[in-house]
Amino acid sequence: MKIVHGMGSNAESKSSQYRLNKRPGNEERKIKVMDACFTAFDKDEDGFLSLSEFELICRALFRNDRGKIYGLEENQLNEIYAVFDTNGDGLxxxxxxxxxxxxxxxxxTRPxxxxxxxxxQNDFISGSLNITKCAAQQDGSEVIEPxxxxxxxxxxDAVFYSLDWxxxxxxxxxxxxxxRDVDASSSVSKEDAKVYDTVTLAGPPPQKQRLWPRHCVQDSWGAELHKDLVVVSNAVKIYKGTNPEVDSYSVFWDNRKLTETTLFSQLQNKGATDIYICGLAYDVCVGATAxxxxxxxxxxxxxDDCSRGVDLVDIEKTKSTVIGNNGVIVNSSQVRAMVEGRDRRPELGYKLALEIKHSIRSVRKSSQ
Incomplete structure (x- = not known):
């Protein structure tokens, strides 16, 4: 991203020098780069960035590796600007x-x-819960090559594999x-229930449960990662669904949010900002994880092309939910440029700004 075009005015240099004196070593170079960026976009040289000047930063920031500029909606631009205009003076x-x-x-720029x-896993590709036999009739083995x-x-920066276990x-x-006991409110009785039905199990509290064929039993062939899937060194395996009484679609939590896996803490430890998610099944565990x-x-x-699912309607619902919450859906051919910071999506920039806004508010509340 080329957003640095020169150094600043005398007033700006004085301010910069003050900070440089306080931050020796490698910080000097970082401060100079930051100041050069500020100066380049402070077009009227008044020592502030207006909304229109900040919009120029966004146009330089949000573009793909071929130089195409991604549009940022006006309301999102205003909201992002307000996140960093912390004193609310409009500058x-x-x-x-x-x-x-x-x-x-x-x-x-450097996620x-x-x-x-x-x-x-084997059971989802050619075993007891082979998804080709589900409504969408998608072939789970097709995700392996991409x-x-x-x-x-x-x-x-990090690779994780999850396993139903x-x-x-x-x-x-x-x-x-x-x-188990089925709750009286269940739309499907215990006697009539069959595979893929959803029943309501007795509580407390009552819980809805979709019924699946027996699959991914611990230490069985069906629970193993497919033999053709590359497993890289230093990757982390996350096991889920280990509690017999609670199902677990998401790799973060069980379905009742009773028990958290180690994924969140491990992502934090690695300083992850972005998470690329794919696998099986698109509209079940992949979607819940996203x-x-x-x-x-x-x-x-x-x-998208590294995921396969159970039901076409539910797959589209999954996509809509992700997009509606400022996530992005891409093809595998687009991933490398994004990981390397050469393809920068405004949806992800907006999502990050919302998280920073939430963090700033939390700090303010805790200090009151």
Missing amino acids: IDREEFEVCWNRWIKVC RSAFLIVDV INHLLKTVPF HPVDHVSFVDNLHL VDALASGFRTILI
């Missing part, structure tokens, strides 16, 4: 821009990216329904 001064630079621009491959290509060619008496198995990633504050990208 961004140098101190406010420092926050914008360090917490927003630098993340947009830290995690790749999460969801449940590419996922492998990404693993070999894209410099992700169910005990034999798991609540989701249709042949275990006789072990929703939780967005709710957890991560810039979230679904990889």
Whole structure:
């Protein structure tokens, strides 16, 4: 991103020198780059960035690797600007821009990216819950080649594999329904229930449960990652669905939000800003994971051609939910440029600004 075109005025240099004296070493270069950026877009040289000047930054920031500029909606531009105009005077001064630079621009241009491959396991591809037999009739094996290509060619900062890892008496198995009580409010009775139906199990509290064929039983062949899937060194495996009484679609939480996996803490430890999600099944575990990633504050990208699902209508609902919550859906051919910071999407910039806004508000509340 070429957004630096020169140094500043005398007043600006005096302000810069003050900060440089306080921050020795490598910080000097970083301050100079930041100040040069501010100066380049402070077109009227008044020492502030107006909304129109900030819009020029966004036009330089949000573009793809071929130079095409992505449009930013006016209301989103105004909201992002207001996040960094912390004193509400309608201008961004140098101190406010420092926050914008360090917490927003630098993340947009140099994201830290995690790749999460969801449940590419034997049972979903050719075993007991082969998704080709579900309504969408999609072939789960088709995700393996594009996922492998990404693993070999894209410099992700971290790679995670999730695995359904169910005990034999798991609540989701249709042949275990006789072990549970069905609530009187259930639209499907225990006697009539069959695979893929949703029943309401007795509580407390009552819980809806979709019934699946027995699948991904711990230490079974069906629970293993597919043999053709590349498993990179230093990757992390996350096991979910281990509680027999609670199903677990998301790689972050079980379905009742009772127990959290280690994924969130590990992403935080690695400093991840962006999470690329794909795998099986698109409208079940992949979709639930993407929703939780967005709710957890991560810039979230679904990889469309690296995912296959159960039901076409539910797949489209998943896409709409992700897009509606400022996530992005891309093809695997677009991933490398995004990971390397050469293709920068305004949706992800807006999502990050909202998270910064929330963080600033939380700090203010805690200090009151």
